[in-house]
Amino acid sequence: MTKTVYVAGVAALCLLGIGLHAIDAHAAGGDWKRGRVYYQKVCTDCHTAKAGGAIAPNARTMADWTAYLNADKHAKGKDSLRNYASREYRASVKGTNKAAEKYADVPDEQLFNDIRSFMLKGAKDGDSPASCN
Amino acid sequence: MGVRICSALAIAAMLVAAAAGGADDGASDKVLKSTSDHAKFKVLQQEFASGPEVTRACLTCHTEAARQLQLTQHWKWEFLNPDGRRLGKKSIINNFCTSVASNYAYCTTCHIGYGWKDDRFDFSVQENVDCLICHDTTGNYRKAPGFAGHVVTQETEFPPGSGNRLKPVKLGPIAQEVARTSRDNCGACHFFGGGGDGVKHGDLDSSLASPDKSLDVHMDALGNNFACATCHMTAGHQVPGSRYAPTAVDRGGARLRGKEYKTNPTTCQSCHGQAPHKAGAAKLNDHTDKVACQTCHIPAYARGGVPTKMSWDWSTAGLMGLDGKPMVRKDAKGRVVYTAAKGTFVIAENVVPEYVWFNGRVTYTLLGDRIEKGAQPTRINHFEGSAGDNRSMIWPVKVFRGKQAYDPLYKSLVVTHMAGTDDTAFWTNFNWEKAVAVGMASVGAPFSGKVDFVETESMWPITHMVAPAKDALRCHDCHASGARLEKVAGIYIPGRGSDHSVWLEVIGWALAALALAGALVHGTGRIAAARRRH
Numbered sequence: 001m002t003k004t005v006y007v008a009g010v011a012a013l014c015l016l017g018i019g020l021h022a023i024d025a026h027a028a029g030g031d032w033k034r035g036r037v038y039y040q041k042v043c044t045d046c047h048t049a050k051a052g053g054a055i056a057p058n059a060r061t062m063a064d065w066t067a068y069l070n071a072d073k074h075a076k077g078k079d080s081l082r083n084y085a086s087r088e089y090r091a092s093v094k095g096t097n098k099a100a101e102k103y104a105d106v107p108d109e110q111l112f113n114d115i116r117s118f119m120l121k122g123a124k125d126g127d128s129p130a131s132c133n
Numbered sequence: 134m135g136v137r138i139c140s141a142l143a144i145a146a147m148l149v150a151a152a153a154g155g156a157d158d159g160a161s162d163k164v165l166k167s168t169s170d171h172a173k174f175k176v177l178q179q180e181f182a183s184g185p186e187v188t189r190a191c192l193t194c195h196t197e198a199a200r201q202l203q204l205t206q207h208w209k210w211e212f213l214n215p216d217g218r219r220l221g222k223k224s225i226i227n228n229f230c231t232s233v234a235s236n237y238a239y240c241t242t243c244h245i246g247y248g249w250k251d252d253r254f255d256f257s258v259q260e261n262v263d264c265l266i267c268h269d270t271t272g273n274y275r276k277a278p279g280f281a282g283h284v285v286t287q288e289t290e291f292p293p294g295s296g297n298r299l300k301p302v303k304l305g306p307i308a309q310e311v312a313r314t315s316r317d318n319c320g321a322c323h324f325f326g327g328g329g330d331g332v333k334h335g336d337l338d339s340s341l342a343s344p345d346k347s348l349d350v351h352m353d354a355l356g357n358n359f360a361c362a363t364c365h366m367t368a369g370h371q372v373p374g375s376r377y378a379p380t381a382v383d384r385g386g387a388r389l390r391g392k393e394y395k396t397n398p399t400t401c402q403s404c405h406g407q408a409p410h411k412a413g414a415a416k417l418n419d420h421t422d423k424v425a426c427q428t429c430h431i432p433a434y435a436r437g438g439v440p441t442k443m444s445w446d447w448s449t450a451g452l453m454g455l456d457g458k459p460m461v462r463k464d465a466k467g468r469v470v471y472t473a474a475k476g477t478f479v480i481a482e483n484v485v486p487e488y489v490w491f492n493g494r495v496t497y498t499l500l501g502d503r504i505e506k507g508a509q510p511t512r513i514n515h516f517e518g519s520a521g522d523n524r525s526m527i528w529p530v531k532v533f534r535g536k537q538a539y540d541p542l543y544k545s546l547v548v549t550h551m552a553g554t555d556d557t558a559f560w561t562n563f564n565w566e567k568a569v570a571v572g573m574a575s576v577g578a579p580f581s582g583k584v585d586f587v588e589t590e591s592m593w594p595i596t597h598m599v600a601p602a603k604d605a606l607r608c609h610d611c612h613a614s615g616a617r618l619e620k621v622a623g624i625y626i627p628g629r630g631s632d633h634s635v636w637l638e639v640i641g642w643a644l645a646a647l648a649l650a651g652a653l654v655h656g657t658g659r660i661a662a663a664r665r666r667h
Contacts, residue, residue: 031162032272033317036343037354098345098355127273
């Protein structure tokens, strides 16, 4: 009897797991708040130090950002933008960057999607234009 | 066997937690946060033409929500002070944009309701409660000034004829994503009090939407990530911790679950208790009976890169530039410090607070109270307290100084009709007499027809932007000449300039020298005696 309950529990968990992943696949929107934190604490940290200052989402339009994000060329084409949202990059800076540490295990595609949501939403013609403040 | 079932269930529960926690993805986070996915509710799967339509849909399930809201200060904008006077946004006059009366359609952009456009607003209509302003999670819900709290759902030119087009807000997707409140929700109004980002409070601005630890240890987006409601523990939509009902002194301990408390839960003590400092720094615990936690733990406000207004002189408003258009002046950093509509401002960042004794009582100067133009500024509000009343603590405050319109014959503050597309609004015609006449008439108050300007002062408690312990004040920040608490009267603060007394120090050092000499003489005697014995 105990065993039955246990097996039923495990089976339920598996189903729940499948459920979660099914929802996950449909979560196209992206978590803009997580995107915001990553953008501010990882992207902007480096831009302030090495790119002559912060780059505000409202500096460009949604169409510009969509093209930029799809092209995946960063810093005047020198490297890949996706690289800076990757788990590999996060692992390399997590000793000194708390956002990279906190989000160390978030799947690449998901985090990139979060950043995309934040940038599009904050674009000049986005739903809620965001400066760097 | 019951026990075994229990342990099986416990293991299952642990596995659920592990599975969900380990997944660390947005979707499972969402499942764990709420048992309802609002996108699945038929009633929300529609395009709404107005805010009240959304509220009607919300109320089909949350049947009592509007009635709860209608009992709150957020809805009424009214507060009865312990001294019997009626306060709240609805009736006070401050030294920022001055008054809500006669400017409803603009000020009520930040009301949690729809349609409060004049003093005939019906506070009993349930569908006029705005659910989305507090429960939107998309960050896309906006209410534009001038629409009495209504949301614009079709592209609209505003003001009419200006060429300025407002983008419509799509309510359906927003309604489908509602959830608990976050800093972004509260911040949509409270970060922008006084007419702009960070203007009013100094310790509340948009930098707190996603702050780091150095700005606020509690709200740190990568750490504790507190929502406002974590401290402002809300029950039945009643949000505790209003500045109209401040708790200056909390002698209670840290709160326990299951116990019922009647007092304000937003105080530091309600979590940290009365002796929060560790053994190595236990001396600090001797301070907690007289010094508010905020005094040491918020070394400065406006620390997030957003300046706050420190003073506002309305008397200079109305200047036109050479082009005949309302003048605007900016400082070296490009920040606005003068506009024809509002006058001259001083703005500042990283501001060291002023410190006062505060016992929780606040007195106000209201419309009709007699005021004199003189050497002392009129106190729009004032924190009461003293060293001797045994009910006060030393608190950090922002003192906001201004010069604003008053009636020099009736000697009263005035209601000014600031905003509006009509020809009497000050922001349209820049004529004080006209604007005040309409403002005063709107509240049925007498007006002599003359306008002059009087210096005013208001106080704001500094209580957010709590810094990490390493950045808290050190002993010498107060215990030294010219230090922070120099002007706080009625208490002896060792080391403070005003507490230096030459004769007291001479006596002190003389006693110390005598004690040392005594010990040396006694010690030498003992050694000599011991030698002799051998």
